[in-house]
Amino acid sequence: MADPYSILGVSKGADEKAIKIAYRKLAKELHPDKNKDNPKASDRFSEVTQAYDLLSDAKKRGQYDRG
Template structure:
C-alpha cells in the first residue's frame, strides 16, 4: 500500500474521528459479504483495513508521517537505499554497485583487479 491517507481518502492532518468515519464508509461498501462476485472489492477492503489499522495506531502513524515506515508498516531504508537486489539503471547487475571503477557484489566481479590495484602486481591465478 502506497499511502494509507489516500487509501482512506482523507487528508494527512485528518482527525481520528475523520479516519474512523472514512473507514466505516469504505468498509461498508467493500465488505466481502456485500461483494461476493467482486474479488477486487475484497482486495480493496483488505487495503482499507490495513490503512485504518496503521493510522489509528498513534505510534505507527507518527512513524509513517516521519517517513520511518512505509504504508505497510515496514521500515524504510535510510538515504534512499532500498532493499532487494537486482539490476538498476546505470548500475551493476546482480545487486552490486560500482565505485571508483570497481564492481562490488555484482555478477562477474573480478577480485584480482582489486588486489592488483592495491598491491601493484598480479595475484596468483
C-alpha cells in the same frame, strides 16, 4: 503499500474521528459479504483495513509520517 491517507480519502491533518468515519464508510461498501461477485472488492477491503490499522494507531501513524 500506497499512501494510507489517499486509500481512506482523508488529508494528512485528519483527526481520529475523520479517519474512523472514512474507514467505516469504505468498509461498509467494500465488505466481502456485500460483494461476493466482485473478487477485487475483497482485495480493496483488505487494503482499506491495513490503512486504517496504520492510521488509527498513534504510534504507527507517527512513525509513518516521519518516514
